[in-house]
Amino acid sequence: MNTEKKVWFWATALALTLAISQPGCQQAGTPPAEESSSGTLSQPESATPGEAPSGQPAAPATQAARPPAAPRQAPASPAAQPRAASPAATARPAPPPPRTATLAAGTALKVRTTTTLSTKTQKTGDAFAATLEEALTQGDWVIAPKGSTVEGRIVESDPGGRVRGVASLSIALNRLKTTDGQTVTISTGNVAVEAKTTQTKDATKVAIGTGIGAAIGAIAGGGKGAGIGAATGAGAGTAVVLGTRGDAAEIGSETVLNFALSAPVTITEARE
Structure with a gap:
């Protein structure tokens, strides 16, 4: 009988201990409910799966594994793109040969x-x-x-x-x-x-010389003197012509x- 009382006593004590410790554990793990303006306590909203409660770091959401996307190529810069050949760079036709x-x-x-x-x-x-x-x-x-x-x-x-x-x-x-x-x-x-020929001029020069010589001879010795003077004058006129180009x-x-x-x-x- 004493043995049964002891067993019952320890079972009752254990049950009371569990009953007393359970509310404390719940208060430590659950944040206190906020009191609304109406005086009722508001329960914390349940977190969406994959979303962390406010104030805590977000847990990575588990998604199905997807293949990595191919990297997009950046558009080529203007310097990298081929430029159209300028008119000066184009081949010019060869000039025609010299005439x-x-x-x-x-x-x-x-x-x-x-x-x-x-x-x-x-x-x-x-x-x-x-x-x-x-x-x-x-x-x-x-x-x-x-x-x-x-x-x-x-x-x-x-x-x-x-x-x-x-x-x-x-x-x-x-x-x-x-x-x-x-x-x-x-x-x-x-x-x-x-x-121009000078024959006319030469004949005139000789004639002038002859006339001057005859006049001088006539004054000096009459008719005979005139003949001698004419011959002398003609010779002088010819000499003038011969000495002139x-x-x-x-x-x-x-x-x-x-x-x-x-x-x-x-x-x-x-x-x-």
């Missing part, structure tokens, strides 16, 4: 002198300059425009004889300046001029002359 012209022998060259050429001032071999009076062309190519410089030389400068000879001057062209600045060597025929041969400034090529010449256009 070439062959001027045949006999091609006319009309020039204008810029200074006076004379046997008094020019000697054989001297150089002179002139300009083209007409452009030199072939098709639509102006090889040398009007006004281009041409050069020449004095082929012969002969001042002439004492009585019967007359002065003569012969010239030719040897260089031509083209439109593109080239100086081309050419060969032309000669252009020659002669001085004729007029110079000249080509005046601004004179237009016509030349012709004596040999063909090939001209090739110059390119920079």
Whole structure:
């Protein structure tokens, strides 16, 4: 009997201990309910599955495993994109070859002198300059425009004889300046001029000398003296003619002359 009482006593004590400790455990694990304005206690809202209560760190939500998404490529920057070729970078057509012209022998060259050429001032071999009076062309190519410089030389400068000879001057062209600045060597025929004849002037000088001599002789010795004076005067007049050269041969400034090529010449256009 004593044994049964002891068992009952300890069972009752254990039950009371459990009953007393259970409310304390619940208060420690559950936050106190907030009192609403109406005086009733509000129960804490139940947390959504996967969502942590307020004030606590969120627990990672368990989701079904998904394959990782492919990384998106960033758009290419303007510098990385190929640029359209600029017009300057595109291949340009090759320029046409330079033009070439062959001027045949006999091609006319009309020039204008810029200074006076004379046997008094020019000697054989001297150089002179002139300009083209007409452009030199072939098709639509102006090889040398009007006004281009041409050069020449004095082929012969002969001042002439004492009585019967007359002065003569012969010239030719040897260089031509083209439109593109080239100086081309050419060969032309000669252009020659002669001085005016002086036979009339010479006869007048002799006649004047004869008349003066006759007048002096007549004064000195009558008729015989006049004959002697005429002969003496004629001799003096002839001596004056023999001691004097004729007029110079000249080509005046601004004179237009016509030349012709004596040999063909090939001209090739110059390119920079």
